[in-house]
Amino acid sequence: xxxxxxxxxxxxxxxxxxxxxxxxxxxxxxxxxxxxxxxxxxxxxxxxxxxxxxxxxxxxxxxxxxxxxxxxxxxxxxxxxxxxxxxxxxxxxxxxxxxxxxxxxxxxxxxxxxxxxxxxxxxxxxxxxxxxxxxxxxxxxxxxxxxxxxxxxxxxxxxxxxxxxxxxxxxxxxxxxxxxxxxxxxxxxxxxxxxxxxxxxxxxxxxxxxxxxxxxxxxxxxxxxxxxxxxxxx
Amino acid sequence: xxxxxxxxxxxxxxxxxxxxxxxxxxxxxxxxxxxxxxxxxxxxxxxxxxxxxxxxxxxxxxxxxxxxxxxxxxxxxxxxxxxxxxxxxxxxxxxxxxxxxxxxxxxxxxxxxxxxxxxxxxxxxxxxxxxxxxxxxxxxxxxxxxxxxxxxxxxxxxxxxxxxxxxxxxxxxxxxxxxxxxxxxxxxxxxxxxxxxxxxxxxxxxxxxxxxxxxxxxxxxxxxxxxxxxxxxx
DNA sequence: CATTCGCATTTTGTATGCAATATGTATTTT
DNA sequence: AAAATACATATTGCATACAAAATGCGAATG
Numbered sequence: 001x002x003x004x005x006x007x008x009x010x011x012x013x014x015x016x017x018x019x020x021x022x023x024x025x026x027x028x029x030x031x032x033x034x035x036x037x038x039x040x041x042x043x044x045x046x047x048x049x050x051x052x053x054x055x056x057x058x059x060x061x062x063x064x065x066x067x068x069x070x071x072x073x074x075x076x077x078x079x080x081x082x083x084x085x086x087x088x089x090x091x092x093x094x095x096x097x098x099x100x101x102x103x104x105x106x107x108x109x110x111x112x113x114x115x116x117x118x119x120x121x122x123x124x125x126x127x128x129x130x131x132x133x134x135x136x137x138x139x140x141x142x143x144x145x146x147x148x149x150x151x152x153x154x155x156x157x158x159x160x161x162x163x164x165x166x167x168x169x170x171x172x173x174x175x176x177x178x179x180x181x182x183x184x185x186x187x188x189x190x191x192x193x194x195x196x197x198x199x200x201x202x203x204x205x206x207x208x209x210x211x212x213x214x215x216x217x218x219x220x221x222x223x224x225x226x227x228x229x230x231x232x233x234x
Numbered sequence: 235x236x237x238x239x240x241x242x243x244x245x246x247x248x249x250x251x252x253x254x255x256x257x258x259x260x261x262x263x264x265x266x267x268x269x270x271x272x273x274x275x276x277x278x279x280x281x282x283x284x285x286x287x288x289x290x291x292x293x294x295x296x297x298x299x300x301x302x303x304x305x306x307x308x309x310x311x312x313x314x315x316x317x318x319x320x321x322x323x324x325x326x327x328x329x330x331x332x333x334x335x336x337x338x339x340x341x342x343x344x345x346x347x348x349x350x351x352x353x354x355x356x357x358x359x360x361x362x363x364x365x366x367x368x369x370x371x372x373x374x375x376x377x378x379x380x381x382x383x384x385x386x387x388x389x390x391x392x393x394x395x396x397x398x399x400x401x402x403x404x405x406x407x408x409x410x411x412x413x414x415x416x417x418x419x420x421x422x423x424x425x426x427x428x429x430x431x432x433x434x435x436x437x438x439x440x441x442x443x444x445x446x447x448x449x450x451x452x453x454x455x456x457x458x459x460x461x462x463x464x465x466x467x468x
Numbered sequence: 469c470a471t472t473c474g475c476a477t478t479t480t481g482t483a484t485g486c487a488a489t490a491t492g493t494a495t496t497t498t
Numbered sequence: 499a500a501a502a503t504a505c506a507t508a509t510t511g512c513a514t515a516c517a518a519a520a521t522g523c524g525a526a527t528g
Contacts, residue, residue: 041513047284054288063480063519082378144316147381275483297489
């Protein structure tokens with residue numbers, strides 16, 4: 001879990017920073033600054049950028065710096081088109097193929113996630129939720145589905161950060177519900193029940209979508225129009 | 235289409251070599267030899283390797299060379315699990331979102347493909363078929379589906395190379411059928427008929443799978459068992 | 469006063485040399 | 499003779515120096 005060499009450290013730190021929105025979409029990555037920060041020369045750092053680019057964390061532009069990959073309205077739409085299908089497939093396959101040690105890892109991560117729910121920082125919640133889903137991807141073990149799945153998880157983490165933040169009552173409710181779904185997912189996988197797992201994927205995404213919808217399209221502020229100067233007050 | 239700088243040239247040549255099986259799965263890429271061949275130093279070539287690795291063309295191993303990504307029985311199974319779903323989604327979205335100039339590009343590629351069918355080398359057929367599907371991916375324009383779709387196309391090209399080779403009668407028949415399906419795909423996309431496009435995806439994969447099945451599991455050679463020494467001939 | 473052009477500065481890209489790691493081979497040891 | 503080990507060779511990884519490209523700024527011009 002703890003990478004020794006500075007290169008893997010740089011990779012991990014950048015990855016985490018991007019997932020938690022510590023580095024905002026569109027922000028550019030300064031080779032000089034970061035190589036100094038991680039105590040490593042530009043050459044290996046640039047290789048880390050290439051790797052991150054391949055996985056969808058950053059975008060590279062010719063003769064221009066690397067940038068944290070963007071998120072737009074379009075991507076949000078595309079996201080909810082692709083996510084249920086891919087995640088449904090992943091969970092089905094996870095239920096069919098999960099190895100015992102992977103199930104143990106999933107349970108351990110879920111335990112940590114629950115701990116983070118009661119008191120940890122939003123950052124930890126998002127990272128542990130991400131890790132939970134990463135493991136389901138490993139369980140499925142289909143190398144053709146993983147690239148898209150991993151790409152989805154990146155933006156899922158970033159979108160989630162909005163509602164893993166200091167939560168209002170509704171937000172906390174949603175998070176608790178998500179945690180319960182995780183438990184049911186673990187149960188379905190343990191029971192090798194592909195059907196149930198697939199159904200849970202849909203459920204899990206519906207919850208996510210509802211939370212995001214209410215975030216993107218809030219109820220509307222209840223404020224009267226201002227009165228024009230010269231107009232008579234009622 | 236023609237990349238100027240040696241870096242893009244290296245990227246393109248390696249990509250093509252891998253897709254056409256000119257570089258076999260598992261073959262290792264010699265930094266020294268290739269950098270000499272492409273007339274560029276090891277540093278940028280290593281960056282090309284990172285890029286190719288991110289897209290699934292090669293695998294990188296710590297302190298070991300880069301290798302052309304492997305294909306096994308397992309991957310073939312995973313392939314046919316994932317392909318119909320992803321490709322179905324891609325073609326649906328392509329029908330919904332294709333832009334006129336993309337449709338033109340698709341038609342142009344299909345024309346070239348047909349030309350290559352009558353007389354061109356197997357290599358060209360595979361590359362043009364690959365290009366055809368790449369364009370449908372661009373039409374769909376969903377950044378979350380593309381990573382898996384592109385990964386599938388790599389192995390699709392490599393698997394296809396087996397039956398785009400000097401074809402027997404059955405093989406030629408299959409290729410002609412595939413070309414016809416391409417035309418129907420173009421028609422569905424032009425008509426913005428997502429349903430038809432999705433159905434054609436399934437059809438297209440069934441054809442592929444049948445061809446591969448008959449290649450992987452051939453009819454069986456009709457040869458009698460050899461007689462044991464000392465056994466009496468009938 | 470806005471715009472454009474040229475120059476200085478910053479940033480990205482590439483080459484090379486050296487360090488670290490892996491690989492192959494010959495020698496020694498049992 | 500087989501196995502293990504030490505050494506030589508080859509290959510990969512990293513840092514630095516230099517080249518090329520982009521950016522920002524100021525001056526000149528309309």
